[in-house]
Amino acid sequence: MKLLEERILKDGVVKDGNVLKVDSFLNHQMDVELFNELGKEFKRRFEGKKIDKILTIEASGIGIACISAQHFGCPVVFAKKADSINIDGETYRTPVVSYTSGKTYTVLVSKKFIQEGEHILLIDDFLANGAEMMGLVEICRQAGAKVEGVGICIEKNFQIGHKQLEDAGIQVEALAVIKSMDNGVIEFE
Amino acid sequence: MKLLEERILKDGVVKDGNVLKVDSFLNHQMDVELFNELGKEFKRRFEGKKIDKILTIEASGIGIACISAQHFGCPVVFAKKADSINIDGETYRTPVVSYTSGKTYTVLVSKKFIQEGEHILLIDDFLANGAEMMGLVEICRQAGAKVEGVGICIEKNFQIGHKQLEDAGIQVEALAVIKSMDNGVIEFE
Numbered sequence: 177m178k179l180l181e182e183r184i185l186k187d188g189v190v191k192d193g194n195v196l197k198v199d200s201f202l203n204h205q206m207d208v209e210l211f212n213e214l215g216k217e218f219k220r221r222f223e224g225k226k227i228d229k230i231l232t233i234e235a236s237g238i239g240i241a242c243i244s245a246q247h248f249g250c251p252v253v254f255a256k257k258a259d260s261i262n263i264d265g266e267t268y269r270t271p272v273v274s275y276t277s278g279k280t281y282t283v284l285v286s287k288k289f290i291q292e293g294e295h296i297l298l299i300d301d302f303l304a305n306g307a308e309m310m311g312l313v314e315i316c317r318q319a320g321a322k323v324e325g326v327g328i329c330i331e332k333n334f335q336i337g338h339k340q341l342e343d344a345g346i347q348v349e350a351l352a353v354i355k356s357m358d359n360g361v362i363e364f365e
Numbered sequence: 366m367k368l369l370e371e372r373i374l375k376d377g378v379v380k381d382g383n384v385l386k387v388d389s390f391l392n393h394q395m396d397v398e399l400f401n402e403l404g405k406e407f408k409r410r411f412e413g414k415k416i417d418k419i420l421t422i423e424a425s426g427i428g429i430a431c432i433s434a435q436h437f438g439c440p441v442v443f444a445k446k447a448d449s450i451n452i453d454g455e456t457y458r459t460p461v462v463s464y465t466s467g468k469t470y471t472v473l474v475s476k477k478f479i480q481e482g483e484h485i486l487l488i489d490d491f492l493a494n495g496a497e498m499m500g501l502v503e504i505c506r507q508a509g510a511k512v513e514g515v516g517i518c519i520e521k522n523f524q525i526g527h528k529q530l531e532d533a534g535i536q537v538e539a540l541a542v543i544k545s546m547d548n549g550v551i552e553f554e
Contacts, residue, residue: 205478206427206441208434235423238395239441242428245397252395252428289394 177217177351180329181364183210184352190360194332202329203236203301208243214351215244218299218327221349222248225324228294229253231316233283233308237300240329244299253289255312257281268318272311275304283311285319292320303328303350306337313344325349332357333365366406366540369518370553372399373541379549383521391518392425392490397432403540404433407488407516410538411437414513417483418442420505422472422497426489429518433488442478444501446470457507461500464493472500474508481509492517492539495526502533514538521546522554 189197201207227248232241233255241252258281269284290296298312309326316323326341331350341348353365378386390396416437421430422444430441447470458473479485487501498515505512512535520527520539530537542554 199475200477201440204442204445204475206431206434206443208431208441209438211431212435235427235443235445238424238427239431239443242395242397242400242431243435245395246401246432249398251390252397253393254395254424254428256393256424286388286393288389 177214179210179213180352183207184330184354185362188362190357190362194334194357196330196332196354196357196362198330202240206239208239211240211243212246214240214329215247217351218244218297218349219247222297222325222327222347225297226295227297227324229290230297230299231255231285231290231312232299233257233312236302240301241299244327248297253285255283255285255315257283268315270311270314270318272307275307283308283315285315287319290316290319290321294319294321295324296321297324297327299327301329303331303337303341303348304335306335306340309337310340310344313341313346327351330354366403368399368402369541372396373519373543374551377551379546379551383523383546385519385521385543385546385551387519391429395428397428400429400432401435403429403518404436406540407433407486407538408436411486411514411516411536414486415484416486416513418479419486419488420444420474420479420501421488422446422501425491429490430488433516437486442474444472444474444504446472457504459500459503459507461496464496472497472504474504476508479505479508479510483508483510484513485510486513486516488516490518492520492526492530492537493524495524495529498526499529499533502530502535516540519543 230252266287267284325347328350355363355365419441455476456473514536517539544552544554
């Protein structure tokens with residue numbers, strides 16, 4: 177998606193270790209006008225699919241998921257990253273290994289909010305090694321819900337996330353796909 | 366706001382320790398259609414005020430802040446709750462004592478995203494003892510930004526948050542104000 181690629185080139189910063197900083201518009205400061213265009217594009221890419229609910233993960237997926245949900249006419253559920261007093265009752269949960277810290281943490285969703293047979297769209301800001309996204313897929317599997325697709329703002333396709341999800345038979349739509357960031361130069365697919 | 370009060374009575378659950386669970390529409394599953402009505406109402410209540418940016422705090426404030434920002438035509442910044450590799454560069458930071466756990470954690474915002482002289486609206490899902498909100502006020506003070514107001518979805522006005530903010534000279538607008546939840550019966554102001 178041209179609009180997002182241009183914005184990444186304009187405001188993104190490549191840091192050591194293949195880290196792309198887009199905190200000025202995507203995941204610390206959030207440009208909701210841009211999010212609205214990304215949400216429209218997700219709707220176009222998943223046109224014709226029945227979506228009952230969007231599932232994302234805290235914290236940086238929540239904004240883009242909520243704005244996108246307006247185009248799908250459905251609610252959003254966000255998975256939490258640790259046990260919390262804000263969740264009571266039974267939960268679906270799965271361990272996820274953090275790409276950045278190497279630590280394992282638990283991702284959980286209240287059983288009340290993902291039902292058997294529901295059609296779920298997963299949305300997140302980034303896809304790299306895909307550990308969190310595979311965690312959300314696992315939670316849907318536990319619930320007996322159908323993952324209709326994965327919508328990603330920015331994908332680093334030199335990491336394994338995309339392939340893993342496609343191997344699981346899931347439609348993956350990334351709005352900007354980065355092929356390489358060698359020497360700080362961003363190349364899109 | 367009638368719409369929100371009715372929804373709380375319909376779907377809210379009072380738990381021990383004056384905890385109101387609204388996780389089916391506000392802070393785990395999120396009803397974005399309702400959020401849109403709440404955002405419109407925030408805009409109405411702060412009509413005539415110049416708002417450059419909405420500041421909220423992860424995670425449950427992000428959804429309502431983003432949808433509201435569409436009505437103000439401004440970006441959102443969300444404060445993070447701990448040090449994170451997702452923040453580099455200098456930050457404004459302040460300690461906040463959690464009402465629920467009693468633990469102290471650090472709230473931080475990159476200095477890039479709150480500028481001196483900016484007009485800031487603070488938005489969050491809940492206001493009880495106000496510790497997090499006072500943390501966001503402190504961050505704006507450090508930045509030299511002006512807090513134009515605080516917009517809250519649900520306030521428990523038998524706790525001290527509202528008074529603390531008003532004593533600091535800040536306009537506080539809560540869309541549903543709970544007076545008491547004794548014996549599990551919710552009474553609005």
